Amino acid sequence: MKSSESPRSEVTISSEDFNLIEPFYNAVWSGDWQATNEFITRNPDVVRARITYSGRTALHVAAVNGHMSMVETLVDKMYEEDLEIKDVDGFTALAIAATYNASIEIAECMVRKNTKILTIHVNDMLPAALAFRYGYTKMGRYLYTVTPLDNLVLPQNGIDGATLICNAIYMRSFGIYIDPARAITDSCRELNNIRLLTDNMSIIGSPEKDSHHKFWSFRGLALKFLKMLGIKFLYDMKLVHVQTFQLVHQMCATTTSLDEIQLEACFVYDALFRAVDRGNVEFVISMLKANQELVEICDELWRNIFMRAILNRQANVFNLIHRLDSKLAAATAIDRHGNNMLHLAGMLAPDPQLNQISGPNKISGAALQMQRELQWFKEVESIVTPWTIEHKSSSLTPAQMFTRDHKDLRTEGEKWMKETATSCTVVGALIVTIMFAAAFTVPGGNNQDTGVPIFLNKELFMVFIISDAISLFSSTTSVLMFLGILTSRYAEEDFLNSLPKKMMIGLSTLFFSIATMMIAFGATLLIVLRDKYSWIFFPVISLASIPVTLFVMMQFPLLVEIFASTYGAGIFDRNVQIWN
Incomplete structure (x- = not known):
């Protein structure tokens, strides 16, 4: 049936007629193409009828079960508008394909018939975002490539693009290129994509700085070489690294056009502090390169990023202080409780950092933990001004605070x-x-x-x-x-x-x-x-x-x-x- 013919109204089957439609449902469910075709020949309108109590059409049922030949038969006999029919939960047949079996061939068949179904929202998401939400990254990538770009980046549709990037980040799929300004500014209170990137980068690591990935510094050559050899796992890993940092740099670059209120509303400050706390130095560097004024921001306790790095024992972030012109100003800062940097170094490290059992900074035993804490105290002491060494907070100098907070650790080390x-x-x-x-x-x-x-x-x-x-x-x-x-x-x-x-x-x-x-x-x-x-x-x-x-x-x-x-x-x- 051609799409150029005049469309007919959607047919709804009453509860009394479900018994009559059951043979058709069974044929579609089992993939019996011959029985299905015979039933459609006798009842042409059945292709657009709701044949389940959940309001699904035969196309929905075929998509659920991944019957490609059945889908082709049904789509050929349906009008374009028929593919836009939703079940009681608001799912089109394309949305079903995107969330049940992730058959790209089935999605392609539907999209060829009617591209409008790509822009029909299901649970406030486009099908492409829905596929990522349910964990089908390949389907999500395909639907993203065929979804009209205007439906992702125009002001009235910006939230759709942000939602898509949000779900893609959750699945660690970073080959999605949408205007990064939209990804940050539209509905940022709900989506906070830039914060999601901070969390994911701690898992993915850096392709350039991580000592375990020196090979990745030859980006283009490595990609071509791995693809030529067919080493899919390594190739995909490298691709994820490259795409992640491309997206990071794009997003960070957009922060330069935002004022202070927008930066805070879009969780940029929060993302930076989360990156510092987690030791995501590449993210921190990208942010500071894009906007060097961010080095001066403080959290609600008046602590700058280097004070947070000391408190959470993130040496790779703290090391950045040596490359800043404002090093002295950062090193002499005082937080709301009267603590300077050396006081924070004198506090006991959080358990995840103190008891690190793997990675390049692994610490075994209480004695080495005590040694690492002393190394932190000595390093911070070497950059602060002399007055901070005797400066008191809660009637304690930094050295006295170190002794108090590390009393138990010293005993355990002994x-x-x-x-x-x-x-x-x-x-x-x-x-x-x-x-x-x-x-x-x-x-x-x-x-x-x-x-x-x-x-x-x-x-x-x-x-x-x-x-x-x-x-x-x-x-x-x-x-x-x-x-x-x-x-x-x-x-x-x-x-x-x-x-x-x-x-x-x-x-x-x-x-x-x-x-x-x-x-x-x-x-x-x-x-x-x-x-x-x-x-x-x-x-x-x-x-x-x-x-x-x-x-x-x-x-x-x-x-x-x-x-x-x-x-x-x-x-x-x-x-x-x-x-x-």
């Missing part, structure tokens, strides 16, 4: 250090005892006349002696270091360098003593059994390597973490670049 040192001391003392005894009970024994070891002239005997001596000396050093930890005064300053240094020396020498002990054991076996039972050597040596491997797996990561935290590059970077 307990953690002592427990670790005690356990390692037992192991070290045991190795000292074994290696000391082994030095006087050498393999093969001694010549009874001269007292000289029987195997003295063998090369393997020297391996045994040297390994035994090294193991004895290193285990003794380890025990002494751990005893030093057990007898330490545990002042706050000790957690910064003294205690971690002793722990590193103790763990590394203990590891070395275990390894050389196993070497001495292997050399002994080879000396004694090499002539007649050489076959047993390799199985025994393999078993002997198990203790060394276990120690490496359990303690070596801690050793590396302590070293990185104490002597590594650290989390603070005074040469960070943001204006390039």
Whole structure:
């Protein structure tokens, strides 16, 4: 039936007629094209009839079940206006296709018949936005590409474009290019797209700054290369990174045209502070590049973005202060409660940052948590003016506030250090005892006349002696270091360098003593059994390597973490670049 024919009025089936229409419903539901076609031949108007109690037409039913051939048959026999029929919930057949099975082929068939259905609202959303809302990103992308642009960006339709971007951001689908000014300004009190981006960027990360994504710096080349190789997962991940930051830069650029009232009403200030609290430095940089005056804004407690960064221990954001001309003004700010930056550094970090168990800033154990807190205090102290060091808030200087707020953490750090040192001391003392005894009970024994070891002239005997001596000396050093930890005064300053240094020396020498002990054991076996039972050597040596491997797996990561935290590059970077 051609669309050029005069349209007929919509036919409604009464409740008494549902039994009569049931065979037709069953044929459509099951995808029986032949039975459906025969029924339509006898009853042409049935294609536009409501054949369910929820007011759905045959096209709705076919779309729900994804019957492509059935949809083509029905669409061919329907008028253009028939595709605009809604069920009792306000869903057109296209909206059903967008929210049930996400069949793009079915949507294409309907759109070819009537493009107007792309602009019919369902629950205050266009079909494209609806598809994103229900999680069908591919369908959403298709419907977005065929939806008239005027229905997304014109002033009277701006909310539709904002809704579309909002839902796309929720699904982390960022290839939607609509005037970013509309995305921010229209109905921004309800949509707050820019705040959604802050949340999503914490999950997605940065394609340029994230150390785990250095490869992504070659944007165009990487995209072409990955697409050529057909590595879909990596290609999609890269595409999401690129699209995210393109959208971020577009949205941030529009903030320059907004006045203070609009910025606050559109949640721009809120988005910036959320980005600071979450450590989304790329978002913060994009905002500051677009509008450098944002660096001067304060929250309801009169805290600027750097004070918020300190409070939430976001070093990557705090580092930006070194690149600002207004560094001194930011560093001398006082909040509503009379706290300066150093007071905030003296407060205990929030649990998510204090107990971070993964990522590049991972912290294991209360002692390292205490060390990180001291590092923050020292770093902030190095940039504030002298008067702030003695400035009091609630009758406390920053140092006194640090002591008060970190009292429990210091106690927990002392307990953690002592427990670790005690356990390692037992192991070290045991190795000292074994290696000391082994030095006087050498393999093969001694010549009874001269007292000289029987195997003295063998090369393997020297391996045994040297390994035994090294193991004895290193285990003794380890025990002494751990005893030093057990007898330490545990002042706050000790957690910064003294205690971690002793722990590193103790763990590394203990590891070395275990390894050389196993070497001495292997050399002994080879000396004694090499002539007649050489076959047993390799199985025994393999078993002997198990203790060394276990120690490496359990303690070596801690050793590396302590070293990185104490002597590594650290989390603070005074040469960070943001204006390039």
